[in-house]
Amino acid sequence: AHQAVSELFHSHDSHGSLFDQACDLLGVPREFRGASGDLPRIILDAEERATSSPHRNLLMKIEKLLALAESCNEHEALLAMEKANYLIAKYNIRRIEQSQEARYECLILNHKTKRIENYQRKICSILCNHFFVKIILSDLFDAEQCCTHKTIEILGTSENVLIANYVYSFLLAQMHSLWQQFQRTHHTTGRQKRSYCLGVLDGFARKLADQKQQDFPGKNHASGALMTLSVQLCNNDQGLNRFIDQRHPRLSRKKFSSARVYLKEYEAGCCDGSNLTLNKGIVSSDGYQGRMLPHRR
Known part of the structure; x- marks a missing residue:
């Protein structure tokens, strides 16, 4: 510079x-x-930026609602998740309509693998269609292993990136947990895992689309629609588009081939996914303790 x-x-x-x-x-x-070159402090600040933003009260409200979504009362849990999704959508609609200034972030998810699985791409699709971020699949060189890993980049406002990262971790954990439960009760082999997991994610995506149709009637929310509310707002976010152009001046699109799907397991996954409730913390019987929105100091 x-x-x-x-x-x-x-x-x-x-x-x-x-x-x-x-x-x-x-x-x-x-x-x-x-x-100054205080790199450790800079990295710590990067994790705290969203929670110290002018919209930190919004994040606190969402965090409280996601905590309520852990309720054993199914109706109360569903209402809490619906309210959290409503607040996220309302914040983004107001931000674009009023041309509010925003801080944009790029979070890189690196699983240290050389391919992005189809269920990961499905989660990325859910984030784009419902959580007001854009996703770019990229590559990152690992100097220690002397190889290139496939990565997922989440781009958006600090608040949206924080929420999208949480949703990604939540869905990844719940998908594997539900599959283990399904495998134990139905005695299926690992061959059907992909079909079941895709079903879980499709079922959850349809649930989100139905909720947004109720909250914002007249908008395009269908899970198979070309442009959902989230996609429309991100496309109209000039600040986000400039941010992406700076990071990736030469973007290209790539099509992925579809995988074989076992219908029985896929439909079972859809059913389980439609009952999935986004909440603040996950502790499954398989010992996985999920991630939560960062605690404020």
Whole structure:
């Protein structure tokens, strides 16, 4: 960035407006533009940015609702999840309509694998269609292992990225937990796991689409629709589009071949997925303790 200021803009201004302009051209995140190099503090701040944002009260409300969604009362749990989803959608509609300023983030999920599984792509589709973020499948070189890993990048406002990351972890954990329960009760083999997991995710996606149709009638929410409310708002978010263009100036689209699906297991997964309730913490009988929205200090 300093070289760009000197050679491109012919200036000696170290950290002024031209330096910010150079950082924008190079895609340097704002937290890395300071003169100090306290990297551990910067990384910690990156985790806290969303919870220290002007919309932290919204996150606290959502966190409380997701805690209520753990209730043993099925009706109360469902209402809590519906209210949380409503608040998320309402925040994004107001933000776009009022052209509010926002801080954008990119969170990289790296499972240290050389392929993205179809159920991971399905979760990414749910995040794009219902949680107001954009997803980019990319590659990241691992210097220690001297190989390239496939990664998932979640891009959006700080608040949306925080929520989407939680939903990704929640769905991944619940999907595996439900499959283990289904496998024990139905004595199926691992061959049917993919079909069951895709069914769980499709069932959950349809449930979200039905809820948004009730909360925002007249909008396009169908799980198979070309443009859901989330997709429409993200497409109209000029700040997000500029942020993505800076990080990925040469994006391309790729189609993936469909996998074989076992109908019986898929339909069972759809049924279980439609009963899935998004909540704040997950502790399954298989010993998995899920992630929660970060605690505020």
